[in-house]
Every structure is written in structure tokens, then in C-alpha cells.
Amino acid sequence: MPRRSRQHAGRPPRTGVCDRLVAAARAAAGAVPLLVVPLKDWIARPGPLTEATGYYPSGHAATAAVAYGASALLLAGRGRRTWMMPVAAVLLTAATGIGLVLRGYHWPLDVLGSWFLCGLLLLLPRGSGRISRSRRRSSSRTPSC
Numbered sequence: 001m002p003r004r005s006r007q008h009a010g011r012p013p014r015t016g017v018c019d020r021l022v023a024a025a026r027a028a029a030g031a032v033p034l035l036v037v038p039l040k041d042w043i044a045r046p047g048p049l050t051e052a053t054g055y056y057p058s059g060h061a062a063t064a065a066v067a068y069g070a071s072a073l074l075l076a077g078r079g080r081r082t083w084m085m086p087v088a089a090v091l092l093t094a095a096t097g098i099g100l101v102l103r104g105y106h107w108p109l110d111v112l113g114s115w116f117l118c119g120l121l122l123l124l125p126r127g128s129g130r131i132s133r134s135r136r137r138s139s140s141r142t143p144s145c
Helices: 017-043 059-075 084-102 108-127
Strands: none
Touching: 017 059, 017 108, 059 084, 059 108, 084 108
16 A cells, blocks of 8 residues: 655645636536537538538547546646647547548638637637636646636
8 A cells, every 4th residue: 555645644635726717617628619609600601512501610539639638637747748739639529520531521721720729719718818828837846727
């Protein structure tokens, strides 16, 4: 059985930055349908293989971008290879978008529009300064979020 340090004994779990990051990820995930569905109705773009409308922006690409992107932002900074999570998120999001285009479900612009929209959703909270992480630590024992 691993030995617990006295430093963490009896302390509640860490809150603050972690909670704000999780709240921002949830808000971004909740904002996807609130933004995508009205845009689809307003733009009414037909799909590549049908005359039906409502294909721009792609809801599937938007959901993938926010899910993978938020996961990468929440897991970034853990371990030694901090670059792996964002790279994995970009690769998975790109694979999802490419698959949607190759299968004929969306035009490339449908997917690109979703990526830009969700990129803004993911970057706005980090850029506001309220949720961004500090690179400086107060001590070497301070656990990262």
C-alpha cells in the first residue's frame, strides 16, 4: 500500500483553477448546440449529397473539436510530455472532420466553420485571464491541477 504524505492528510481536494477549467469545459460543451443549431437554421446550406438544408456548420465536427479540445486543455500539463494532449486533440479532431468530408456528410467549409467556432469557445475563457494557469509555482511540492 502506498504511503501518503502528511502534507495532504485531512485536506479537502484542491479547488480553484481546476474547478474553473472544468466549468469552462462544461460551458463550451453546452454552448455548442446553442450556437450550431441556430446557425444551421439561419444559413440553411444544403449538404453535398442532398438538397436538404442545415449542414453549415457541422455539429459533429463542432462536438468533436470541443470534446477533444476541452479534454486536452484539462489534461495539459500532466506528466513530462505536456505537448502530447493538444497534439492528440488536433489529430483526432482533424480525423473526425476529414472523415465527415470523405463520407460525403459535409462540405469542407462546414467542418472548417465548426472548428473556428469551437476554437473561439475553447480559447475565450483561457484568454480572459480568469481561468488561465500560471507557469510559476509557489513551491516544488504544489500539485498541478
